[in-house]
Amino acid sequence: MPTYHQRVAQEKRALIVTAATALFLESGYDRTSLARIAERSGVSRATLFKQFPSKAALFDAIVTESWSRADEKDPPPAGNVIGGLGIIGRRYAELLSRPQMTDLFRIVIAELPRFPELAHAQFAHGKMPYFESVRGYLMAEHEAGTVRIEDPELAATQFLGMISNYVFWPTLLLPDWKVSTERVTQVVDEAARTMAARYASTGPRSSTND
Incomplete structure (x- = not known):
């Protein structure tokens, strides 16, 4: 079973992927910054960058999901x-x-x-x-x-x-x-x-x- 911290990290990852997908659809990939994604998903920028160091890595996660x-x-x-x-x-x-x-x-x-x-x-x-x-x-x-x-x-x-x-x-x-x-x-x-x-x-x- 995942630990508490692992579960929280997974939940935050899911929030980030959902927020990024919505923003890419609304504003386009190019015009969506990681900072906006962090704000929309309700996580800190540090948390987002720890999970996804780049927009490309985040898009790969959307594909995987x-x-x-x-x-x-x-x-x-x-x-x-x-x-x-x-x-x-x-x-x-x-x-x-x-x-x-x-x-x-x-x-x-x-x-x-x-x-x-x-x-x-x-x-x-x-x-x-x-x-x-x-x-x-x-x-x-x-x-x-x-x-x-x-x-x-x-x-x-x-x-x-x-x-x-x-x-x-x-x-x-x-x-x-x-x-x-x-x-x-x-x-x-x-x-x-x-x-x-x-x-x-x-x-x-x-x-x-x-």
């Missing part, structure tokens, strides 16, 4: 690709439904022309670790003979894209976009079945010349 625990859950066992992808897909949909995920993407998109390093941080520390966990699962299914996937990177992109294109991306343009739990389940199940049909280990294959 947004994607936290997303790739740490055990992958489903290989052998049932529809069931396994269903589990992974629902986890992904839940991840994308977090308010902080939408906030993170809005910050990155808004600041991309001036601060491309933010996009790199988002990609390297957030998206890629999660993507690799999905790719690894598909490789395990391939090795088990459940499916035949020659390009697991492309397959992982296809699967995640089928989900994010309906569940997540419209929220960036349509604030009122809402997807019911039942609809999410349908989207994920259809994506899993599509992948199983496309990469079935038996049956006719399309010619590379098609």
